Amino acid sequence: MSLAIFDLDNTLISIDSDHAWGEFLLEQGAVDPNAYREANDRFMADYEAGTLDMDEFLAVALKPLAENTLQQLTSWHQQFMAGWIEPHILERAEALIARHRTSGDTLLIITATNRFITAPIAKRLGIDNLIAVEPEMKEGHYTGRVVGTPSFREGKITRLKEWIADKELSMEDAWFYSDSHNDLPLLEMVEHPVAVDPDNRLREIAEQRDWRIISLRD
Numbered sequence: 001m002s003l004a005i006f007d008l009d010n011t012l013i014s015i016d017s018d019h020a021w022g023e024f025l026l027e028q029g030a031v032d033p034n035a036y037r038e039a040n041d042r043f044m045a046d047y048e049a050g051t052l053d054m055d056e057f058l059a060v061a062l063k064p065l066a067e068n069t070l071q072q073l074t075s076w077h078q079q080f081m082a083g084w085i086e087p088h089i090l091e092r093a094e095a096l097i098a099r100h101r102t103s104g105d106t107l108l109i110i111t112a113t114n115r116f117i118t119a120p121i122a123k124r125l126g127i128d129n130l131i132a133v134e135p136e137m138k139e140g141h142y143t144g145r146v147v148g149t150p151s152f153r154e155g156k157i158t159r160l161k162e163w164i165a166d167k168e169l170s171m172e173d174a175w176f177y178s179d180s181h182n183d184l185p186l187l188e189m190v191e192h193p194v195a196v197d198p199d200n201r202l203r204e205i206a207e208q209r210d211w212r213i214i215s216l217r218d
Contacts, residue, residue, distance in 0.1 A: 003169060004100035005160070005186070007178035008111040008118060011196045012093040012125060013085065014217060018061065018113040019044045024080045025064055036060075048199065050182060054112075054152050059144070062135050065116060066144035073116065073142075081120055089124065092216040096177070097125060106169060110160060110186070112152040116142070131159045156186045181205065 009016040022040035025031045039060050046052040065073060100107060108129040109122050115132040122130045134147040151159045164171065175192040176183070181201040187193040195206040195213045206213050 001104045001106065002100075002192075003108060003164075003171065003174040004097075004105040005108045005110055005174060005176040005190070006097070006127070007176075007180065007183055007196075008109050008121065009113060010179040011177055011216070012090065012097070012109070013121065014088040014090055015084070016044065016047075016113075017085065017117050017121060020084050021080060021117050022061070024076070024084055028076060030068065030076070031064055047180075047182065050201070052152075052182075054150050054155075058114075058133065058146055058150065062114065062142065062144045062146070065114075065135055065142035070140060070142075077116070077120060081124065085121055085124070090216045091218075094125065096216065097127065100175070101126075105175075106167075108163075110151055110156050112150065112156070112182070129163075131156070131163055153182055154185045156183065157189060160186065178202070187211070 006012055009018065019040060022031075022036065026033060026037055043052060043057045043060070097107065106129065107127045108131065109118070109125070109127050110131040111118050113132060114135050115130065116135055118132045119130060131151050133150045133152070136143045136145040136147045149155045149158045171190065173192070174190040175194065176186055176190040177194045177196045178187060179196050179198050179202065181199055184202070184205065193211045195202050195211055197215050197217055198206060198213060203213065
């Protein structure tokens with residue numbers, strides 16, 4: 001049995017759930033229509049360029065969680081799953097997950113998107129193990145702050161090592177599937193790095209290093 005690790009956004013689903021959640025909040029009228037859209041698009045561009053300031057991003061991204069009740073957020077997320085996520089779940093991704101499950105591998109999603117957004121998506125995909133950015137919650141309300149190390153770039157390795165130690169698992173023969181050059185630190189760490197519909201920078205590196213490149217899109 002091996003560890004099969006999956007990035008989520010633009011890997012198992014064909015959109016970035018963090019950016020899509022921002023667009024959904026704009027659609028609901030839950031955030032400032034001008035400032036939030038500008039910030040949401042700018043952060044997406046910075047992520048793609050490899051220049052994202054994670055602390056600045058999280059300060060903006062987690063603010064709506066702190067400004068709304070858990071009941072309201074849960075209701076919104078149900079709409080978000082039905083209208084924004086479900087149409088972008090990739091059949092080939094589900095087949096890939098099923099192959100690893102049939103092989104008896106331990107399945108894990110690791111993502112730089114926060115747990116509020118991603119936990120229901122992981123559940124929908126049938127993956128119990130999730131490492132995500134952890135929004136702080138106190139007395140039933142989100143605070144807008146983060147608990148622990150954000151699972152972004154090298155932070156994914158930090159969080160993964162903690163998780164592996166807690167589960168008493170091994171990285172031997174591990175797989176990691178990702179679309180983004182931001183995941184190079186973890187791709188370089190596993191025995192089986194796989195570039196999934198990769199961005200241009202990751203594709204170039206994957207070709208240079210003879211990594212497997214696959215597509216899960218139609």
